[in-house]
Amino acid sequence: MAYGQTGTGKTYTVGKLGKDDAAERGIMVRALEDVLASTMPGSDVVEVSYLHLYMESIQDLLAPEKASIPINEDARTGEVSLPDVSVVKVQDLNHFSDLLQIGETNRHAANTKQNTESSRSHAILMVHVRRSINQKAGDETASQEKDVKSNLAGGNGLPRVRKSKLLVVDLAGSERLDKSGSEGHLLEEAKFINLSLTSLGKCINAQAENSPHIPTRDSKLTRLLRDSFGVSTAGKYSSRVGDARHRK
């Protein structure tokens, strides 16, 4: 997550394409470069969604006609999903750069419509990686990860798939309302941004203190990041991001 005051270089650091010079690439492109380098075309699928959250409303940056998108939470697993958001299978890094460019253009257009050059929305890139595990690889994995062994498919012939999710978030700029002198619509925008940043701060603090309750329900931003905080349906920790998860 890139967090900081307006104009401090968050979007530059996270979203720069660096098409002509690899040294200029931002974190999103570099992350995808790493993901693609460690995936295998036959057994792995890499998909991305790119959206932004403006005044507690989610809009698809790859299909901007899709707005006010609802968030779904799986009652059993607590997994967060956005069924209405476009999910695009990434072919290679150039394809991803093109998608990112489309998203940035749409985000910029939305900002311009709001009469501002600065990002008043939180942009969220979701990267989903699915890997089919053959029996042999599965056996090796199972012996390495005994704690999740009971979750593995057992001899029913169904393919096993390991799913991973990476979120890269370019947060809207934080600002001191008393110092910025915002009024009217700009003030309303700033209040929504500060509300979501405050609730994000509360979740991070709760996690840092190993609190049994992470208050992810206070804003859409934290609801979207709910499974990244390792919160299960009971509101308590389950597997953290980065843990291997196995599904039938």
Ligand SMILES: Nc1ncnc2c1ncn2[C@@H]1O[C@H](COP(=O)(O)OP(=O)(O)OP(=O)(O)O)[C@@H](O)[C@H]1O
């Ligand atoms: N490392 C850098 N080198 C050169 N220019 C930079 C660098 N970081 C930021 N800039 C420039 O500074 C300006 C502000 O950067 P950017 O839009 O990334 O800030 P931001 O923190 O995302 O702002 P906001 O929260 O208002 O969206 C842009 O014109 C950007 O090109």
